[in-house]
Amino acid sequence: MQNGSFIHETAIVSGDVKIGLGCKIWHFSHIFGASKLGAGCVIGQNVMIGPNVSIGDRCKIQNNVSLYKGVCFHEEVFCGPSVVFTNILTPRAFINRSDEFSQTTIHRRATIGANATIICGVVIEEYAMIGAGSVVTRNVAAHRLVRGNPARAVGWVSKAGEVLGESMVCPRDGSKYKVGDNGLQEIEIN
Numbered sequence: 001m002q003n004g005s006f007i008h009e010t011a012i013v014s015g016d017v018k019i020g021l022g023c024k025i026w027h028f029s030h031i032f033g034a035s036k037l038g039a040g041c042v043i044g045q046n047v048m049i050g051p052n053v054s055i056g057d058r059c060k061i062q063n064n065v066s067l068y069k070g071v072c073f074h075e076e077v078f079c080g081p082s083v084v085f086t087n088i089l090t091p092r093a094f095i096n097r098s099d100e101f102s103q104t105t106i107h108r109r110a111t112i113g114a115n116a117t118i119i120c121g122v123v124i125e126e127y128a129m130i131g132a133g134s135v136v137t138r139n140v141a142a143h144r145l146v147r148g149n150p151a152r153a154v155g156w157v158s159k160a161g162e163v164l165g166e167s168m169v170c171p172r173d174g175s176k177y178k179v180g181d182n183g184l185q186e187i188e189i190n
Helices: none
Strands: 072-073 103-105 146-148 153-156 177-180 183-186
Touching: none
Parallel strands: 072 103
Antiparallel strands: 146 153, 177 183
16 A cells, blocks of 8 residues: 555556555556556556556546556546547557657546547547547537547536436536537526
8 A cells, every 4th residue: 555545466556656645556557657646546457557647636547448648637537448548640560659649638527438539639628528439539628428430529418427408407416507609608596
């Protein structure tokens, strides 16, 4: 145990990795150098992170995910099992392009469904939801629900992660939303 965190005996954590309080790192995961995990993260089995990857507080990364240099998760991101992140648009095995890795940013409280593929260089805004198996090739706006190959906007989701119907009322918590010039906005109730 390190820093109040649990690291399974089969996990490998490089010496210069920073691990926040209360993290759990499970079987056969490997955290490479200069990576940073915020407090309360849960890293499933067979996850590879790094080098130089930043993960915010309370993120959950499910089994069989690889986060390469250039990927940044803000706080409370959920990453489903077997999600694929790429790090270069035009790879060749015989050409070293490690200095060309693209930045991919996942903003706070976004959700990425199982088996989705995230093409490098995109930004997924806060509270967005990526459907399982989707291929994300362009930026995703806040609160947007996208799915398919390539992923296309098919609706809106609330902060609680519920799909919003025509009433734009969250069925889980009753919060109300409207679509404005700047995307989806929660309506203040007086």
